[in-house]
Amino acid sequence: MSNFIETEEQKELRAAVSKLAQRFNYVDYVLPKARKGEPLTELWNEAGKLGFLGVNLPEEYGGGGAGIYELALVQEELAAQGAGLLLVVVSPAICGTIIGKYGTDAQKQEWLTALADGSKIMAFGITEPDAGSNSHQITTTARRDGEDWILRGNKVFISGVDQADAVLIVARTEDHKTGKLKPALFIVPTDAENFVATPMEMDIVEPDHQFTLFLDDVRLPADALVGSEDAALMQLFAGLNPERILGAAMAIGMGRWALEAGVKFAKERTVWKTPIGAHQGLAHPLAQCKIELELAKLMLQKAAVLYDSGDDFGAAEAANMAKYAAAEASIKTLDQAIQTHGGGGLTKEYGLSAMLGAARIARVAPVSREMILNFVAQHSLGLPKSY
Incomplete structure (x- = not known):
């Protein structure tokens, strides 16, 4: 689509998502869940079964083979019934896109298929207490220990960690030639040893929770690195x-x-x-x-x-x-x-x-x-x- 007139397929997708969202609408479903601090698991699972969560991911991994336009369309129609899914922003949009572009074949096989049908969720960890929006100032570090990586640092305002199977963590490796720290991305399972997620006390009515993360020398295998350690920003x-x-x-x-x-x-x-x-x-x-x-x-x-x-x-x-x-x-x-x-x-x-x-x-x-x-x-x- 290049002229802002949507195709029949896009119109049909809108209608199908809207029909689902009407079943899981704000007043009857979302708000009661949010008031109890419960995630929108039933809606997430249903959207995954219908293929809505993975519309932007490659068909070879169970996705819809479409684009970010279609995933945005899904999110808009869900939110138009008050049923927007915060983790759609994170799991298929951010993490799915990055792994789809830069992941190994094994990472794509393991994660994209599961992200596409919603059976697995990946959170995204970039924000830090002292860095804020400045990704150049991230202090979470990744150092080599033989074939493994050791991650140390902490993150803040990380969404949906309690629902996630892993967090895509933005850390920094050291360039020994220049002494500079360079960003790199690591898949960190939420059950990893020395990985601690602490809920933050928020004062808004939301079904999704925010977390502070502490990585106290979390050991990861070599294949936890996504893409190149030299790919910078x-x-x-x-x-x-x-x-x-x-x-x-x-x-x-x-x-x-x-x-x-x-x-x-x-x-x-x-x-x-x-x-x-x-x-x-x-x-x-x-x-x-x-x-x-x-x-x-x-x-x-x-x-x-x-x-x-x-x-x-x-x-x-x-x-x-x-x-x-x-x-x-x-x-x-x-x-x-x-x-x-x-x-x-x-x-x-x-x-x-x-x-x-x-x-x-x-x-x-x-x-x-x-x-x-x-x-x-x-x-x-x-x-x-x-x-």
Whole structure:
């Protein structure tokens, strides 16, 4: 797809995902699970059986052989029913993409087939307490010990480790010629000795948990390394554009869900014999939200098409812009849906305020709004680097 008119197959995929998501919708399924801190296992398993989780992975490993566009489409339609899956961003999009591009045949055979059907989940560990968004400052190190690797360091805000079979850890190897530390990627089983995952206490209603990871001399075999230890940042960034695109898709889907809820209430709620949606004070803000969501979706589609066509730099710019626009539109729409409901928007009955925290994440993760503005200022506008 290059002209933003979706194929019949893509339209059918949207319809099929939407049908599944309606069964596992926000009010009846997701919110009760989230309030109990339980993962969306039943939805995940069903999406895996139907082939939705692996649409972007190669057919030879059980995937759909399509692209990030199709996986973003899956995420958007799930989220449009309030059933977005955070681990779709991580497991098939980031980890599946990286292993698909740089993994050995054995790694692909072991992981891609399982990631495609959802029978295994891989989390992604990059963020560190002192590095934040600066991947150049990662301090988790990997050193050789014979044929093995020894990993030491810690990570923070790592999603879904309790659901994962392994974590793709970003560590650094030392270049003895220059003394510089270079990033490298390792598959670390969650049951590895000296690997400790500690839940973080978050104050949002979410079915997925965040973890701090401690790697205290975790010993890994040679084949735990993904790709080359000399590939530097190239391998890492192969997974970050899909992460931004999928994050944008989730935000747009949440915005669509909130807009539908706000519009439905504005049509049904009558004051002085008139539906409140007839008043421009409510109609115009909802119309603005619709416009801004559609604009964000266009940039999402552009980013996904560029990525799937192999234009890495164009995809990076568009993916950052899509993630920025989607986050802003999603938060604004959810806030307006709450306002449209009045006091009802803050009750448990509608679940709108519970989603506000989840929507707010999009301004911070997987990359902050400010880092996106830094990227656009430097790379799109050619302004001097500010940090």
